[in-house]
Amino acid sequence: MRSRWLSLDRAGGRAIESAYLLCKSGISFCGCFGSDPKDVLVAPRERERERESFCSSVGLTLVDFGRRVMEPGRMDVGILAMDVYFPPTCVQQEALEDYDGASKGKYTIGLGQDCMAFCTELEDVISMSLTVVLSLLEKYQIDPRQIGRLEVGSETVIDKSKSIKTWLMQIFEEYDNTDVEGVDSTNACYGGTAALFNCVNWVESSSWDGRYGLVVCTDSAVYAEGPARPTGGAAAIAMLIGPNAPISFESKFRGTHMAHVYDFYKPNLASEYPVVDGKLSQTCYLMALDSCYKRFCGKFEKIEGKQFSISDANYFVFHSPYNKLVQKSFARLVFNDFLHCPSNLQKEERENLEPFSNMTGEESYESRELEKASQQVAKPFYNVKVQPSTLLPKQIGNMYTASLYAALASVVYNKHSTLMGQRIVMFSYGSGLTSTMFSFKLHDGQHPFSLSNIASILNLSEKLKSRHVFSPEKFAKTLKLMEHRYGAKDFETSKDTSLLSPGTFYLTKVDSMYRRCYAKKGSEDAPGSKMFGFSSMSVANGY
Template sequence: KKSLPPHSPLLAGTPSAMVDRSDPVAFTTPESPKGVGIHGMEVYFPRFAVKQSELEKFMGASEGKFTIGLGQQNMAFVNDLEDINSVCMTAVANLLEKYNVAPTDIGRLEVGTETLIDKSKSVKTTLVQLLNEHGNFDIEGVDNINACYGGTAALLNTMAWVESSAWDGRYAVVVCGDIAVYEEGPARPTGGCAAVAMLIGRDAPIVLQTVRSSHFEDAYDFYKPNLSSEYPTVFGQESNVCYLRALDGCYRRFAEKWEAVSRKRLTMDEWNHVVLHSPYNKLVKKSGARMVYNDFIRDHGLPMFKKQEKELQKFLHLMPEETYDDRELEKAFTELARPMYKDKVEPSVLLPQELGNSYTASMYTGLLSLIHNWHKPKAGAQVDTEAASIGKKVLMFSYGSGLAATMYSLKIMGPTGHIAAAANLEERLEERKFLSPQEFTSVLADRETKYGKFDWTPSGDTSNLFPGTYYLKQVDSHGRRSYARVPVSPFRRTINYGPGALHSRPSVAGARNFSTSVGARALQAAAPVAARAARFAVRAL
């Protein structure tokens, strides 16, 4: 019989193998002692989308290959009017405006993306125009880059800032977003586009718990070595194995740390929900099954395995690398995990299935989908939207190729109905404009011709953009980009967020023009902002 090596990601966290309980533990409580977490969320997705069922026919694939085989429904995409700067700018502006948070009340703005349009100038330095025009120049944070993981790096960095002695009392904003496109071929249906902006602070309704684990390796599963193209080099099967191996490692280490604090066995039963990074839904289903398999390896005596105990015994002594392409094992645990997937994972898949893979934003579109699902009216049920989610625990798994992965958990400590109301997902999804696969292909071909080029003006029609969308006006002869905004709808939902929120609403009347320069008006306003920050700092002590 084969035994697991000591370094195996699947090694069971038995009581004797757990962290020594005589050692001091860095985390004495499962929640952040200052309630650091997410106050609000906003997602931006483009108006254009293509149906995966139509893309199947256009690409000559068998019926169901993309809709069942990949588990995807639709895919979002942008034309030449939008780039990563404009996409993230729209998400951040909408977040501040919907939650009535003044730009002067933001002390940190951090970005996660892998969509590069400049090898030096960060996306963050374009986004700060939204704050500079109100006199706010004192904003920490910059871009984080590692495939799909950058958004999580930005979030954890920002959470640490809010919890630290350096925090000056102001809110922070994390924005993660990407435009995922692939060259013609089998990977093209796994593209997508979205950006998620999050409002971070103390005493939040969605609190980051202190236990987390990570798994990092040197891998070439997905990377972008050709700097003249936005298309990646992808080894699909290898990337799937890397994802699952990172999941194994994170879950094992997370369980060991969590058990050292809680003094009880951790299984999937601990979580109300699980949100997984979603390149495509089929991999999410496999990952849910993989976590059940991890529970089996760690403790095959659990009640859920009793009925199939004899059939499952043969999987106990496989080496980890033997299990990743074992179809029999995958089938057995996918079937076993079916109820868990439906109850814990499926409520988070709406946006990932509708928008496609948004890379750094992918997991966070899943979290927002989950919040939407909590507050969505159910047939024949009375839902208290202010209390429906309180007390729930959510396990999060973030993965980025190359590779980087982290597992952490969130606990819902307060109402989240305001987040669902502000996001207004169903209505916004209904307002998308579906283009044909031929038009989608033409848009991507046009992007290819303009990628990395200077001195051009977009040819797209701004009337096809959602209200409030920022768009690219021009790329000049030196590669400098300027932006403008479609007027905001006067009927858009806003909320008066919480007793601790600062309700100074920025102007949203008409279109606003932005470039890389900052006007004298903003410079004159800088002194009052410094005074405001000082007042915040005193309050934070």
């Protein structure tokens, strides 16, 4: 199937959906305007008359995105497609409890975690990014020339100057597409949300040129030996951004809270391990949650003319350092609803929370009794509204910038057949601190950008089943090697790719000038050569 143009007429106004041609009957017209895929992005004058004549003959309106005028109306800008990658290596939290000499249940119940992914010497945030971006482009048949903005969120520092985005440009340079805006965003776990907002704002702006935005969240969370080590994890998420998305933004309800605090930070540039004040970090997280929820509710009430409560959303998705904090966070929202409008709760639920109604904010963050009571009241709501989002976070661990969106992917994967018309509220938090609460409205979408197809491509159950479980001893040995390698130069990796799936990128060496070299399993070429497999790919989807 060759390149083609799309346009769409809507009742009450014309919305430009892409630079392709969409037949009213749903039939695709192939090869109508030449066989060169570059026709997708370039509209030479000599081809315009041919297109105009063809469109007129079938009763369609041709729209040239180079002269696009966006009329008022909902564009439903948001996430069109998603893919996730996490390392094939993991360690069981229960086994880690025994190895660390921790009390039984400290990690599995106290933290609420089941398993933790981690990178070996072959993988890092760059290799994971390359893998997930190429995977998304291939699975959704997106030509790299259809990407106009690429934003990366990460707090894992490989280079203090060169962005991860520049590494990913190899994919797009191969197709002569260097006209790609965007760069990395960094602030702890919030960078992915900043990257997402940047792409969405671009599509909604007068600067949009009609192409897709692409967001990548990639991180490897590792900690020094001690109580924080079980809260690690690693993953990369890629999200395609555009209009008429099945996961569309409700930007008008956004509530943000930012402040200066030292709860979690990485001042030692010679080490990838953070300095963590665990108790303060949890308090900051909950304080930011309260503030964002208050502002989110205020905007909802002003626009919709009614109070917002947890009953106005079908699902709540939280940044997930560990599951126990997610449980506490949702319970905190239930307590906020009680304070704001007690009548939203049943009589017995109100009676359980009434003893805490006059607490100050500071007191409420310290009260174990309130924490226990609010979680008890919230539990039946949690099982319905939050539990579906916990699949990947409980199995992979803290993915930093990718954590929130791995949780969103879990909801889509678990509930895709029942999500149409529903609302998902998101809470993003990054230490230091930055935080935002925002929401999505879900639509079925059109193939390939449909909820069912996103769920099918995510294929989370199979990906989780195919992992390889390392013993805690082997896990600790791997992290010791990574410690030694951090910031090192002039070395080669083992190149043992036996645990990697075909198509996975991996680190082969770092030379004497700190230049990193990667290869792709199943290809004899190196990144930067014609190895990405698009030459014979049919271009079927795009703006």
